[in-house]
Amino acid sequence: MLSRCEIFVYFGVYIAYIVVGLYKIYELRDRIVQEAQFQFSEGWSLLPFLQRRRRDDSNDELENFGDFIALFWPFYLLHAIVSGVLNWKWPRLLCHGYAAVCALALGLNLHWTSLAVLTLLVASYFLVSLIGSKRLVWLLSAGWILWINVMKNNTWWIDSVGYTEYVMVIVTLSWSLLRGCSFTLSRLGAKKDVPTSSYDLTEYLGYAMYFPCLTYGPIISYQRFAARRREQQNWLGFVGAVGRSALWWLLMQCGLHYFYIHYMARDVRMVAMMDSVFWQHSAGYFIGQFFFLYYVVTYGLGIAFAVHDGIPAPSRPRCIGRIHFYSDMWKYFDEGLYEFLFKHIYAELCGKHSSAARKFSATALTFAFVFVWHGCYTYVLIWSILNFLCLAAEKLYKTLISLPTYQNWTLKYLGPVGAQRLHAMLATQLFIPAAFSNVYFIGGQEIGDFLMRGAYLSGVGNYLALCFCSYCFFQCSELLLAKSTSHTKPKTN
Secondary structure (H helix, E strand, C coil): CCCHHHHHHHHHHHHHHHHHHHHHHHHCHHHHHHHCCCCCEECCCCCCCCCCCEECCCCHHHHHHHHHHHHHHHHHHHHHHHHHHHHHCCHHHHHHHHHHHHHHHHHHHCCHHHHHHHHHHHHHHHHHHHHCCHHHHHHHHHHHHHHHHHHHCCHHHHHHHCHHHHHHHHHHHHHHHHHHHHHHHHHHHCCCCCCHHHHCHHHHHHHHCCHHHCCCCCCCCHHHHHCCCCCCCCHHHHHHHHHHHHHHHHHHHHHCCCCCHHHHHHCHHHHHCCCCHHHHHHHHHHHHHHHHHHHHHHHHHHHHHHHHCCCCCCCCCCCHHHCCCHHHHHHHCCHHHHHHHHHHHHHHHCCCCCCHHHHHHHHHHHHHHHHHHHCCCHHHHHHHHHHHHHHHHHHHHHHHHCCHHHHHHHHHHCHHHHHHHHHHHHHHHHHHHHHHHHHHHHHCHHHHHHHHHHHHCCCHHHHHHHHHHHHHHHHHHHHHHHHHHHHHCCCCC
C-alpha cells in the first residue's frame, strides 16, 4: 500500500502539470490568432463587457458535426416522437418507424447519387446474408472499402454534392459497412433454433437505418440491437442524457475561444512557440482530451437515443486521463468498435489457447483492417503500426510480471510496494510511445513526428522529466482504477 504522502506527490505532479500546461496554451491565444495561416471565425459574445474573441474552427470533424445537427435536428426530434408513439401503441412497428424516419431524413436532404450508393450498400449486405458465406461477406466489405476510397477522390461527385454532404456520406458509408458486417456475420453464426424473424428484412432495416447512430455512431452490434427491451421510456432521463451531450458541446465551444488546441494540432509552429519541449508534451495531452470531448458529445447523443429505445448500447468513451494501459484505450474508448473487431476478426482468427504466433498474426490482421477502414493514409498507417507494436509490447510486459520467478524475486528484494513501483516504471516506457501515437491519428504525421522527436531526441534531462510525469500519471490512473473496481465489486456477508 502506497503511503498517503507518496499518493499526494503523484496527484500533485499530475494536476500541476495539467494546470500549468493548459495555462501555457492559454497564454499563446493572441499569438496564434496573429500567426495563423487563416482567420478564425467570429466568436460568441459571451458577456457584454468581455471582448469578442475569435473561435478556433479548424477542426473539420467538429464543424461538420455542427452543420449536421443544424440540418438534421428535426429528424432527431421526429425519431423520438415516432419511437415514443410506436413503443406505446404499436411496438411491432418500431423497426418500420426507425427505417421510415431515416429514409425521410436522407431522401429530403441528399443528392440522388449519395442515396443510390447508400441504398446499394445496405441492400448488398442483406442479400449476402441470404447466401450464407463469411468469405463473401469479407470480399464484399473489401469491395466497399475500395469504393469508398475511390469516392473520396472523385472530384465530379464532390462538386455535385458539396463538401458537407461529401463528408457525411463517406462517414455514413463507413459506419454502415460495419453495421452490414455485424448483421450478416451474426446471422451466419446464429444457432439453428433462433427464429428467422430475428433476422428478417424489417429487423435489418431498423438496425441499418437507426438514424441517431447512422452517421456519428457509435457502432452498435446487431446482437445488442436485437436484445432491445420493450419497457416504459424514461423521458426525463432521456432529456438529461441529451442535455449532457449538449452541455459538453457548449463547454467545448466556449473553450475554443481561449484554447486554440485544434489549430495547434495542424500547425506545429504554434506548438513550437511554447516555452520548452517539456511543456510541448502538454499540447499532445490536450489534443487528446479535446478529441475525447468530441466523442463524448457525438457518441453520447447516439447512446442517449439508443438507451431510451431500450437498446443496450455501448458505454460512453472513458476519459483518456484515466487510461494507462493502451489495451484499455481500445476496450473502453470506443467499446462498440472494439466489440466488432474482437468478435468478428480477432476471435475468428485465434482462440484463448492459441499459440503466441497465431495471436500475434491475428492482432496484425485486425490492425490491417483498422488501417484500411479508417482510410489508407500515411498517418493512419503509422498510428496503426505504433498501436500494434505497443499492444504487443504490453502483452510481453504483462507476461513478464506474471512469471512466478519474477514475482518471487521482486517480492523478496523489493517488497509489495517496491514491486508495484517497478511495474509502474516499466509500464511507463510503454505508455509514452502509446500516448504520442494517438497524436498521429488526431492531428496527422507532422505534429506526431514533432512530438515524438521532442520526447526522444531532446536530451536525457527532458526524457527523465517526461518519464517522471508519466510515472506519476500511471500511478494516479492505477489508483483510480483500483478504487473504481473496489466500488463495483458486489459485497459479500
